[in-house]
Amino acid sequence: MGQADVHISFDELRSLLRDIFLRNGTSSMVADSLAANCAGCERDGAISHGIFRIPGYMASLATGWVDGKAKPDVNPVSSSFIRIDARNGFAQPALAAGAQAIKTAVESTGIAIVAIRNSHHFSALWPDVEPFAREGLLALAFVNGLANVVPHGGRTPVYGTNPIAFATPVAGGEPLVVDQATSVMANGEVRLHALANSPLPPGTGIDSAGRPSTDPHAILAGGALNTFGGYKGSSIALMVELMAGALTGGQLSFENDFGDCVGAQTPKAGQLLVIIDPSRGGNARYAQRVSHLCSRLIDAGQDRLPGQRRYATRLNAERFGIPISEDNLVRLKTLAA
């Protein structure tokens, strides 16, 4: 990834990325959404979902695989249930388009279920849930993707890396935010290993012949990742596939077929969110209860809380700027010009 020898501010990076998305044919609404998301990942040290992803976004846009100007269709089918058709656009602007409907649902019934279909989610999932926790809400999100994960005991890929994320307010502290693939490893991590030609730990995946493999290139070229945690993790991947793929009316992960869009990388799939107002539960002091739980986790010897490392990296970036190699900065500026 080059040496981190310059530092730029979040606003600078976001603005640069915004120009890149616009130059690649997105609407300004989509450019705003993706630039903030991508700059946020880079700022927080989630580098496999940061500027590293720009070529993938560009390839998907250039081939016409994704519609960078799509106008999401938000359809509240009940006082709690919101269907969003992303119309073959990106998932983040589709979720943003539903913001008012979500707010209305949560205020009126204490819960919003948001079923997004025909959407391309090519980033981390924590940026989708963290803002809800900052509003005092408990949010869960599920995304399916490209079939590159083999079900436990199987030989060919069926699932995407099918991440699951959740975020909750914590009294007197930052929100607790979990974001994890249901595969042993996120696909972005495999790509980083492939770039570095470094082998993966045993049990990571299989090659195209279905044999166990620790070679990131073999896993990316027709092989597949394993699910985390054996058959139990495989069941969690199944849950995500049901919620994000089948329930939303989106594509199942194994139905993605790039066809003529050679080089496209974004998965056309679905996303489901469940957003809950914890004050409707049985205890008005929910956030205090979560804080109590967090203290106990630290007392038990857990070394840090989910999201904590990200916040530390964010704080550093806010103070000193986001570290970026000079090469990468030049590349971004060229793409934005």
Added chain:
Amino acid sequence: MGQADVHISFDELRSLLRDIFLRNGTSSMVADSLAANCAGCERDGAISHGIFRIPGYMASLATGWVDGKAKPDVNPVSSSFIRIDARNGFAQPALAAGAQAIKTAVESTGIAIVAIRNSHHFSALWPDVEPFAREGLLALAFVNGLANVVPHGGRTPVYGTNPIAFATPVAGGEPLVVDQATSVMANGEVRLHALANSPLPPGTGIDSAGRPSTDPHAILAGGALNTFGGYKGSSIALMVELMAGALTGGQLSFENDFGDCVGAQTPKAGQLLVIIDPSRGGNARYAQRVSHLCSRLIDAGQDRLPGQRRYATRLNAERFGIPISEDNLVRLKTLAA
């Protein structure tokens, strides 16, 4: 567990168990609910949640730790959100008491969120979700419990075995039903190993000093189980603790304190269910889509679908009766008399 040398029908076993619960001071509503549940577990081969649990139920009732006559308080706080206070009774009759409110919520908004608190869940979780799938609904359930699971990297228990279950209709087939602890192993399995004095696989848990242990007795006597799947499984256990414990206003797993109720075994905790009408999602042919996904899992080499082994055992029991050792049958008859 003795030799399986007699067979009794489901109705016979349920009736016997019903008499036992009644003799131990439950109301007839509670006896009906628990007897059907417990007999169903035994019938389906989920023996760690079958008649094996009767002494635990009896001890919790005898010590006054659980109220066998509790009348659940069902409180729909919105058109989708149902709070149930089990009033220190069992969870299954509390869920049953909410049946009409759940039906109304799902019909009106496409989703019901059911937050049960002050409840004792001492059985498998699949019996709670399978019936919803038979009605064409997608159901998820989360339960916290007694602190006997250590967070990843920790040295003392914080979580219960915190199971997660989900069930979905499948076109042309039986519902797909997953039920799994977020610990490496269910606590009932550890108890069965302790009875048999058989060691557990490496990585199962820790002893009371926080050292890795494969001894079921050490794990049960002040030790703890590990979460499944390393830090990712630990995050799923956390999600369950938040949903079932904090959000419902129930106790957190580590807050259970039997106090004077020596011998009591049932955890006083919470349960959260999310029940969704998939026809409100983006595709009216949801159940066909799930069937398509199931076919692909089998084609990929997954040896069987979740729930399949249970259905096979159930079918056998329906044909030939539920196998039970003569000793156990005599014991049950004595307890029921």
